[in-house]
Amino acid sequence: MLILIITVYKLLYFSDLNGVYLMSFIGSLVVILIATTLAGHLAARAGIPAVLGQLLIGIIIGPGVLNLIRSTELIEQFAEIGVILLMFMAGIESDIQQLKKYFKPALLVAVSGVLLPVIAMGSASLWFGYHFQEALFIGVVFSATSVSISVVVLREFKALNGKEGATVLGAAVADDILGVLLLSLMITLIGSSGVTGHGNSNNILAQLVFQGLFFAGVFLLVRWIAPAIMYLSNKLLIPTSNTISAMIICLSMAYLAELVGLSGAIGAFFAGIAVGQTPTKKIVDTNIEPISNTLFVPVFFVSIGLSVSFNNFLTSLPFITIMTILAILTKWLGGELGSILAGFDRNSGRVVGTGMIARGEMALITAQIGFNAHLLDKSLYVDIIFTIVIATLLAPLLLRWSLKRLHKAI
Template sequence: MLFIATILIIILSTKLAGDLSVRLGQPSVLGKLLVGIIIGPAVLGWVDNDNLIETMAEIGVLLLMFIAGLETDIKELNRTRNSSVAVGVGGIILPLLGGYFAGLAFGLDSQQSLFIGLLLSATSVSITVQTLKDLGRLGSRESTTILGAAVVDDVLVVIMLAFMMSFAGGEDAIALVIGKKFLFFAAIALLGWKVVPWVMKKLSPLKVSESLISAALIVCFFFSYLAEEMGVAGIIGAFAAGVALSTTKYKEEVEHKVEPIAYAIFVPVFFVSIGLNVSFAGLADQIWLIVVMTVIAVITKLVGGTVGARLTGFDKKSALGIGSGMVSRGEVALIIASTGLTAELLSQEYFTAMVLVIILTTLIAPVLLKVFFGDANAESEKKEETASS
């Protein structure tokens, strides 16, 4: 019964916090993230981050990215590929350098400093996706560029992590690691093109309840599992599954049916789980490290993404919005941090501080997106009201 009470607290608190956030003129996701800190161990201690919560949170983020893939226009994704590459690369170079030199300035050795730079280069767009959805911008050219850049970012950061771990003796041969990444993307391209439509055609007519959405979830989770097995983040697999299904005739029905499953329970648990990782223990000793690293994390990713977008034809405000969409480090950086701790690339002394930096960037991203994309959303709503009247 304790677990049932935990779920009750999570669902009620996220819905109320999200509503309050919207009433205060902010994206609902900001309130949901903050309430995770409040009800978690850092403040009230009502909810602990146990294995079951972590599992539900993982399902939540996979469904969130699956929905993002469903709402992605594959033609637009292809048109923005140059921008995605430029934004992805720009969003890696500056954080990598900034994190490395900041680490050295705080007295860390070269290996730990380089790992922190790599950690700050990571991007997680799961929070960005929800914010863009709140703002009515999911599916726009800017949104598609952000999603494409996140894929580029993920691949490059994972490959660089493989290099670091290989030199530290904690990973397979570099050629094998890189080969697995290329094999994964080749596999999902082929599966998405030929196999996914066939699977949906065969499974959706089964004489059982909700066979269509079950078939779609099978595709989503299989792609996510395949991604993890090949050393790529599972959210990339879920996003690819959504993109594959977005080109089929089942797109609208799948989207209509998967959203209630995701947003009723699994996605709220995911938002809360981020706040559950916050701890204020020993914070005073590393406050300046956290502040400086957070500022560097935000500015370098914002500038790197903005420059990449500007160089490929976006106007200033759209470019800043794209840069903002790359600021959140989210679960991808948390996974990299945990991997670095296990491989002794990052000491326990600095692990907690970097987790707080990751969470702070995740809280800041929705605010920046609201600044750069909120006005456009308001203007769109005003035009709709004028047209209807």
Template structure:
């Protein structure tokens, strides 16, 4: 092994030790474990000690962590609930996109951004990253509930809407940005084809492949086949412009409809939570720096508050319009606050396409991370205020 590989092993060891201890003490203090893991990235990263950087290897492990986390989320989801609450999820997603695009767009304009940059900042904060919400919902046994199903469904719809908005904005920039115009019709057709493929995989392909795995002369063959399905669907989702996390989630849903759900779940969780998933949360913290913090403090403070409130109130309103109770509205809104990797990816794409100038890029990244760190606290409070959502359903107990 070369020196770079050995150095990465040292960093990996340090991060595993640090995230394990941080998660332990976070639990002891009644804080969601993901907060401790994000703080590890902030303390060890460029923001404070500058010991660890977001290298290609760390980023790769982080990307795998998102995929594995969402795969586990799909494994532990109830497809019947997802179907039942599809309509509320779509309404929640639409209103949850409109609120940040309009309100945060106008607020950005008041800070002297151009109208185009202001609109793009709104689009950045329209994206929900359900990965962190899934982790908190799992931790407090609230994933397999009507609120959990609505949050998951809304996050999928939210992701699609966000990709469409980003495609439109890059198309509007055209040759000015140096980026060839995106054919939105082709993107939409590819995404429709992807979801048709998802239906086929859930209905026929996954059950057939999982039965076939019993005949493979390999240890843990059902888990191997499940991982192949997960990685393939994550790759295909990314290929059509969606988040790979969405493909991994539906791969988990597909495996959950077979007789191999429990076997795969108990096999994949230790692997995911040993290395990959903690590194995803660490990478969120590694993106943070305090460069130019004091000069940009008014913008950061206002946008952080709006980042939380636009999803909390907008998605909560969407839930209310579908007949949810007060505590359920709060829980759905809280579950949609987190931005995480989806907003970071959108910001990076927009920065590369000159939709956002470099002067403000780091400030927007800082706001994304602050909102993402606040989200688990709000979600934990919302879960405790909705006691019916904290009960462990029978299907989860059996897992």
């Protein structure tokens, strides 16, 4: 695979007037798409999430290993669109009805699974000497859960529609919403003043007011505006009118979120929830997923890999090791504790707990947003990426083990 990628890379080089060899943006896209397609396939064959394969190949072809591709402004712009579309699809696929059905256990699992990482991993970060704001944001990053990775394992054991699988799905919906709200608050309170600076209290107050209006607008969007827009889109004599209308809602909300000091990805997430409550949900999801997954999302995951460096890896190894252990234990214990409080037995609680461990794309997106908002410096951001990858690779193995224990106990 690497020989093919390097060969294509050499073919796509061109020379400028000074004789310096450069790679065009389109050439970079060709290499990225070939690399992520092959890496995703090999990862799936190995039984690990395809997104991790895409992330790992980004590290390999980036400055950290082969140095075939470096991050450029155009790659970063494409990656930003990829984040927006990923969050939009996450919103569309958030099953609010599932959350309602298993509201009590899901909410208990979500709350405990958010609080434990924030407290434990935030405290550990303080112990390593990071500022309070950085430590708090690290906790917020690891409060996220990527349920798509757990769904594959739950489906394999035919446990997706059982109480454990339904609770994991419901908790993931609540988990995402809580995580987005925490992220919004962090960007507002810290992003205005920097990691160690002090912002103007009047500016922060004004920003909070505008963000309050934004979230009021989100309620109106979900309740009335999005259904009205999607209804009108059915009247347009254009085959893709539903998808175009959904994209207008997505990008508009992303733009408005940026205007009030939030991340565009947060606006896109709530836009996805709004569109997901309309009858056009399946049509929009079916049409937008290929747009994002064939171009923008692969660039996003590769862009994360391009930022990874092994220069200080050995120095950071104690931090990465301890944070990986905490990343696993906090979600596991948080999910298991919430399940037991909801009336589950120990074996069922263990399944729910291990089902919440995987971080995947949600944690990667949160870390990327924090890095772009200057809440994390480059070296800390790279350490967090390593921790996310390792914890997510171990998550399916632990979930399989807990499901086998559950089946033996039945």
